[in-house]
Structures are given as structure tokens and as C-alpha cells.
Amino acid sequence: MKLTKRLHSCVQLEKDGRTLVIDPGAFSEPDAGLGADALLVTHEHPDHFDEGRLRAALDANPAAGLWTLRSVAERLAPAYPGRVHTVGHGDTFTAAGFEVQVHGELHAVIHPDIPRVTNVGYLVDGSLFHPGDALTVPGVPVETLMVPVHAPWNKVSEVIDYLREVKPRRALDIHDAYLADIARPIYxxxxxxxxxxxxGRLTAGDSAEL
Incomplete structure (x- = not known):
């Protein structure tokens, strides 16, 4: 499986000529979802969910499907009947040849006065885990953890403890648009x-074989 890092929390996975894209949000490239055979969205916040980018991807490939939680699915399902699938914690499905397990239920706490939205993470092919905006521990072995390195809802000590708890073989940064380059060496x-x-971390556009 080939992983290509896109801006912020968006990642692209390729296998056997098929492409899966996770979280092509407003902080990712305008074309981040184009060419996808399957799209996954973790939650409704705009840095992870951009309706225009998803519509463009679904329009460009009439065979492409979207798997996401209810709040996002309800926005797009009427325009793409049979192509938008609602998922939640504990679900498993196959998307463009990728086997996906769903883990997690809620976004991390930003502040007690801000209501928590639904958030799901995706374990792809039993290997790569993208948690969205939560430090969800999937409870199964993880080869590659896409780790949210910097966000309004976390601090570096929590990220360190998250790595220790999940114990992945490798961790690669996502959710990094908020982090200035000058501060990256500290993290x-x-x-x-x-x-x-x-x-480790990949610059947007760089790839790694998993």
C-alpha cells in the first residue's frame, strides 16, 4: 500500500490500482479528493470535511463512494443516491478493495463549553489507523498510526501518551497545518x-510504501 501525505489531515492510499482518500477538508489541496475511488471522512469540522471537494471527487468518478458519519452523509446522500454510506463505531466495510474498520465515537474535548461532535477513526487493511480529531485507541495492533500532532484540543504530552498506548510500529504526523515550521523540531x-x-513526518506530496 502506498501512502501519500496531503495537506493537514488528508492522506491518500493506493493499492492494486485503486485510490482511497481520507479527510479532504478545507485545509487540504483543492484537488485532494480527485481521482479517488473511495472517500472517508472522520467528522464534520471544515478542516476535515469540505462539501465542495467531496462533490468534485464524486462528480469526477461516478463509481466513487463516500463512507462517513451521519452528520456528513446527510449533506451529500440526496445528490448521490446509493453512493454515500453512513458508518459508526464497530462497523466494517470494503471500499474500493480496502478493508476498513471503524473505531471511535466522539471528537476530543476542545473546551467543556463547546459541544462534542461525532468523530470516527478508520483502520485500513488492518494496518493504518487515521483517528480524525480524537486520540482513539483502537484496541488492535496498528502498523502505521497517523498521529494528530498539533490541534486546539491536544498538547504534546497527550500525543506522547497516545503513541505509548497504541504502540504502533511507526507514527506519521497529520493535523499539522496549525504548526509553524519553526516549531516542528520541538515536536x-x-x-x-x-x-x-x-x-516521522512527510511533507505534503511525499509518499511512503507501507
């Missing part, structure tokens, strides 16, 4: 030294 040092796993 790299902390996660490399204390996370207990092989931690």
Missing part, C-alpha cells in the same frame, strides 16, 4: 525521544 524531538516508536 519532532519530543515524539522521537518519548513516544516509544518510530516517529
Amino acid at each position: 519532532d524531538f519530543a515524539l522521537d525521544k518519548l513516544g516509544g516508536t518510530d516517529h
